[in-house]
Amino acid sequence: SQQGEEDPQALSIQEGENATMNCSYKTSINNLQWYRQNSGRGLVHLILIRSNEREKHSGRLRITLDTSKKSSSLLITASRAADTASYFCATDLNDYKLSFGAGTTVTVRA
């Protein structure tokens, strides 16, 4: 079953703008991860945040985690055309499996 739900389903922004997407989940997690998928390709791991962390940065990526609200957000700053992709959150319940949401499709316009 899919535990994570991303919002919005699709996002279109101008190059240079920031993109924010959210993920909500239902049960307690061990960690939450974000992945990127370019069209027709496999997923690429972007960043992981553990349940006892609130914020992490990696380059132009910033993710937050609010375990009380069971939600996470991914911010991509200063977007580029190469950021055009689908972004998925995945929750790890510490049972060797990940549960993926349906994803947010981001289009960066030049």
Add this chain to the structure above:
Amino acid sequence: DGGITQSPKYLFRKEGQNVTLSCEQNLNHDAMYWYRQDPGQGLRLIYYSQIVNDFQKGDIAEGYSVSREKKESFPLTVTSAQKNPTAFYLCASRRGGQSYEQYFGPGTRLTVT
């Protein structure tokens, strides 16, 4: 060049035929996974294996079978019992232990007519 390979990239089969999708990794990872992705949807777990000679059903195992005879290989067979097999299939691996990230192959797009 380490990574996960899936072959072929595109596969076409007639209804009623079994088909086997290949997944190989040279990352020395313990765990391997098979997911199915339908258009506009997320990934759904079919089967996973934490160690050689052991595997567990995921959320949508019906109509699929796997084997894990070698650490490097985790082939998926889509049987004729799978009602709607046309989809994009992704294989992934994970080192295990306290390492939680999964590494994905490029995927195989299966079309059954």
